[in-house]
Amino acid sequence: MARSVKKFYTGKVKTEWNRLIQDAYHKLELDTTLYFLKKYLPKKGLILDAGGGPGRYTIDLAKQGYDIILLDLTPANLEFAKKQIKKAKVQNKIKGVIEGSITDLSKFPNNTFDAVICLGGPLSHVLDKKKRDKAIFELIRVAKKGAPVAVSVIGRLAVLARAVKIFPEEIGLPHFKKYRDTGDYPGQFGFTASHFFLPEELKNLFAKKKVKILAMAGLEGIGSNLQEKVNQLAKNKKRWSAWLETHYKFCTHPAIIGISKHQLIICKKL
Numbered sequence: 001m002a003r004s005v006k007k008f009y010t011g012k013v014k015t016e017w018n019r020l021i022q023d024a025y026h027k028l029e030l031d032t033t034l035y036f037l038k039k040y041l042p043k044k045g046l047i048l049d050a051g052g053g054p055g056r057y058t059i060d061l062a063k064q065g066y067d068i069i070l071l072d073l074t075p076a077n078l079e080f081a082k083k084q085i086k087k088a089k090v091q092n093k094i095k096g097v098i099e100g101s102i103t104d105l106s107k108f109p110n111n112t113f114d115a116v117i118c119l120g121g122p123l124s125h126v127l128d129k130k131k132r133d134k135a136i137f138e139l140i141r142v143a144k145k146g147a148p149v150a151v152s153v154i155g156r157l158a159v160l161a162r163a164v165k166i167f168p169e170e171i172g173l174p175h176f177k178k179y180r181d182t183g184d185y186p187g188q189f190g191f192t193a194s195h196f197f198l199p200e201e202l203k204n205l206f207a208k209k210k211v212k213i214l215a216m217a218g219l220e221g222i223g224s225n226l227q228e229k230v231n232q233l234a235k236n237k238k239r240w241s242a243w244l245e246t247h248y249k250f251c252t253h254p255a256i257i258g259i260s261k262h263q264l265i266i267c268k269k270l
């Protein structure tokens with residue numbers, strides 16, 4: 001399964017690099033994540049960006065003064081990231097660019113990082129339930145005691161809502177029923193193999209570990225799946241500012257976490 005995920009992302013390096021800044025709608029994922037990182041990250045230290053892809057968060061956090069190790073499954077993303085790191089002139093803050101999987105972080109000892117982030121869905125690409133749990137264990141294991149661990153995944157309810165909008169002909173087909181009922185999407189229908197989470201599922205997986213859950217948020221928020229309307233709204237400065245205020249007011253509401261395309265959980269290792 002990891003092989004097909006790697007193949008998918010190898011063909012999408014530039015798309016992935018631009019994903020979070022392509023429009024106002026996608027920037028909500030980036031900015032809302034950065035908002036919560038700002039709230040919970042320590043002032044300085046070494047961060048593991050696990051599943052960091054082409055390095056959008058790595059570079060942003062390096063610019064903020066953090067030391068970063070970027071790890072990803074897809075070598076093509078890492079090669080691209082190295083060039084972007086150089087371009088951004090933050091090489092001195094990057095302590096490693098490493099090929100690897102979040103399911104096995106054995107190259108790092110326990111309690112290594114001042115924070116661990118795993119954003120934009122790497123955990124959703126671990127299809128095997130036991131390996132998913134192992135990945136969560138690993139992300140927490142390599143964090144220092146007291147360090148924040150921030151993970152965002154793809155939400156199941158948002159994917160179902162998206163089917164109504166974009167793939168109505170798929171509703172009722174076996175693969176639709178499979179991801180509706182289990183969250184598991186086999187991957188041959190336009191996107192790579194993924195597990196789509198319910199918010200309580202994400203919360204329960206972390207709650208079983210030695211952590212304190214600090215926050216959960218729906219990153220696209222109330223506007224999830226309303227890409228065109230949100231982008232239109234962003235053209236009006238005054239309305240957009242009022243919308244952002246509304247977004248941040250409700251993005252932690254359980255119903256909004258549930259309907260969001262990306263769901264973020266931040267916990268503290270005990």
Ligand SMILES: C[S@@+](CC[C@H](N)C(=O)[O-])C[C@H]1O[C@@H](n2cnc3c(N)ncnc32)[C@H](O)[C@@H]1O
Pocket residue numbers: 002005006009016020050051052053054055056057071072073074077100101102103118119120121122123125126
């Ligand atoms: C949607 S991208 C997110 C990249 C980046 N974190 C961001 O938010 O821009 C998903 C990334 O997860 C990586 N990935 C998928 N499965 C992984 C695994 N088991 N271990 C590490 N990275 C993985 C992919 O190679 C891809 O770069």
